[in-house]
Amino acid sequence: MxxxxxxxxxxxxxxxxxxxxxxxxxxxxxxxxxxxxxxxxxxxxxxxxxxxxxxxxxxxxxxxxxxxxxxxxxxxxxxxxxxxxxxxxxxxxxxxxxxxxxxxxxxxxxxxxxxxxxxAVPGCPDLSEVDTAEFYVFESARVRPGAALDYLEAVRTERAPLLAEHGHHLVGLYEVLFCDTEAVTVWGVSLDDHLRTQRARDAALGLDDEVPPDPRLLDWARRARDFLDGPWRETLLSPFPGSRLAPGGASS
CATH class of the missing domain: 3.30.70.100 (Alpha-Beta Plaits)
Known part of the structure; x- marks a missing residue:
C-alpha cells in the first residue's frame, strides 16, 4: 500500500x-x-x-x-x-x-x-472515509529537525484518544515533505465540542469553576514540548459547500 x-x-x-x-x-x-x-x-x-x-x-x-x-x-x-x-x-x-x-x-x-x-503517516485516515464536521482544527507544529514522525506518532497514540473524548475526530496526520521541521494535523469538531474543550482547558488552569476540568489537556501541551522546536498553532476552518469534507459532501 x-x-x-x-x-x-x-x-x-x-x-x-x-x-x-x-x-x-x-x-x-x-x-x-x-x-x-x-x-x-x-x-x-x-x-x-x-x-x-x-x-x-x-x-x-x-x-x-x-x-x-x-x-x-x-x-x-x-x-x-x-x-x-x-x-x-x-x-x-x-x-x-x-x-x-x-x-x-x-x-x-x-x-x-x-x-x-x-x-501521510501510520494512522492517518483515508479522506474518502472520514466523517464531515461543522469545523476543522488545522494545526501546524514546528518540530525539532527529524522529529516529525515521532511527534505524529505521539499525537496518534496519546492525543487522538484524548481529543476523541472531547468530540474531535482525526482527519489528517501529516509530515510536511521536503523539510524536516514541520508537521500538520487536521481534526473535525462541532462548535459545541470545540467550546466544551476550551472550557475544560480553562477549568484545568483554574480559570473556569463552572465546568469539570481536564488536566490531561495541559499534560499534552507539556508532552508536545518533547518534540517541538518553535511555534505551534491551531486555527479553525469552516468548510465551504462543494468539497468532500463539507457537510453534505461534494454534491452540495
Missing amino acids: RRGIYLLEEVDFRPMNSRRPMEYLTWLTRYKREDEARQAPTLTSGMSIRSREIDLAGAFYAVGITGHPQFKAVTLWDCHGGWDGGWRQMMEIYQGVDERLFLSDIDDLRFSAFSRPLG
Whole structure:
C-alpha cells in the first residue's frame, strides 16, 4: 500500500475585500466538480492542470478570529495514486514550462498562496472515509529537525484518544515533505465540542469553576514540548459547500 500524498494550500486576498474568498472558493469547487468525469489529465489555458486524480478533498474559509490573517482560504488536495498518480500529474506541467502554466482564470483575485506538500503517516485516515464536521482544527507544529514522525506518532497514540473524548475526530496526520521541521494535523469538531474543550482547558488552569476540568489537556501541551522546536498553532476552518469534507459532501 503506497503512501498518501496531499497538498495543503493557504491563499490570501488583499486588499481586504471580503467577497474575494467566496469568489475563489465558488470558482474552485465548481471547476473541480467538472473534473469528476474527466478521463485523462489535461493542461488547459486558464485552468492549469485538470485531473480527477488531483482531488479537492477540502475547501475552507479560514476563521480569522482564531488566528488567521483576514481574509484567507485553505484547500486540502488528495493526490490519488500518490507520487506516481496525482503528484506526478502536477509535476508534469512544469516539464518544459508550457506557456499555459502562466494563464489563470483567477489572475489578480489572489494576493499570495503558500503550499505545503504532505505525506501521510501510520494512522492517518483515508479522506474518502472520514466523517464531515461543522469545523476543522488545522494545526501546524514546528518540530525539532527529524522529529516529525515521532511527534505524529505521539499525537496518534496519546492525543487522538484524548481529543476523541472531547468530540474531535482525526482527519489528517501529516509530515510536511521536503523539510524536516514541520508537521500538520487536521481534526473535525462541532462548535459545541470545540467550546466544551476550551472550557475544560480553562477549568484545568483554574480559570473556569463552572465546568469539570481536564488536566490531561495541559499534560499534552507539556508532552508536545518533547518534540517541538518553535511555534505551534491551531486555527479553525469552516468548510465551504462543494468539497468532500463539507457537510453534505461534494454534491452540495
